Amino acid sequence: MAPVAAPVVDLGGNEKGSTDWFDQALADIGAPAPAPITLNDDLSMPVDAIAAQEPDLILSTFSGLAAQDYDKLSEIAPVVMYPDQAWSTDWRTSLDIAGRALGRPQKADRLRIETEQAIAQAKTAYPDLVGTSVVWGWIEEGDPPGLGMYTASDVRVRLLEEFGMTMPGYVNALENVDFEAHVAGAEARNVDADVFVCQSGGDDLAALPGIGQMPAVRSGATVTLTDWSLSQPMQFPTPLSIPVAIEEFLPPLNEAAAAAKQSG
Known part of the structure; x- marks a missing residue:
């Protein structure tokens, strides 16, 4: 089949x-x-x-x-x-x-168990992820530039939560949003995530009004994705892609989480 x-x-x-x-x-x-x-x-x-x-x-x-x-x-x-x-x-x-x-259905159950075991092992291998808040977003064109963010409904965010990470309070408090939200650049300073995964437009985050004042940007706890290949296994998570995400995406993410914890 x-x-x-x-x-x-x-x-x-x-x-x-x-x-x-x-x-x-x-x-x-x-x-x-x-x-x-x-x-x-x-x-x-x-x-x-x-x-x-x-x-x-x-x-x-x-x-x-x-x-x-x-x-x-x-x-x-x-x-x-x-x-x-x-x-x-x-x-x-x-x-x-x-x-x-x-x-x-039995094969699906076996794959689920194997994938859950891989996720559990990843939490042990990358302990700095656990308890660290994260926002996954992108820079939107404008003057000043705005910030787009995936919310708790997005599958990328839910997988990050399985690895032990959390959503920041600012994003959780947003109302009437689907799986993504948008804020003006000046408002971005209030996005209180420990780590910022920037999908696009992150060439010089520190220089952007508002966005440069985000806690994650100030502490250097960012993962800037220069193309979509690194994040692809997280885009549409499956039992095939999750092991790849653990091997390729989690190491730089854990480095950013460690930087956030070191900054206090």
Whole structure:
């Protein structure tokens, strides 16, 4: 059993428009590369391209699949949707849903246990993460620049919490936000995170009004991502990507957490 089609990974993917861990998993079972699927310009699903692959099942547990696309895809094969909010299904729920849909719930349980053990071991290997608050965000264009942040609904943040990190009080107190929030540059000084993971626009954080006064920036407890490859295994966490995140993403994150603790 293997996928006949899969979405193209534009941000942080490899030269094949995929990820190394996904490609390796296919190689391990001797499966060919699935047909690459790219969203239409209006972000709707390319129904004809999917139908051409003649799938028996369409998994869409972590997506923003709209109702009209669901109806069209359901004419091709059964569609397994996300259970609640778009783009917010955590890795355990996705794994459980996929395991049941594919008739392999016991294998899904084994993968869950193995992944949870890896996460627990990571907390021991990177103790500075535990109890350290973190905000994952990006710099938004403007005069002065603003700050965008992922909230507790985002899967990246929830995985960081599994590694023992916490959300800062400022972000937790925000109301009427989805999985991301936006604040003006001057207000950013109040984002009281110990560590700042900056997804983009972080070339000279200390020089930015407001943002330069964030506690994490003042103490040098930042992880600036120059491209999406380092953070890709955290973007859509799965039992395949989480071990990669532990190996590649957690070391610089732990260094930033250690810097925050040393600064007092």
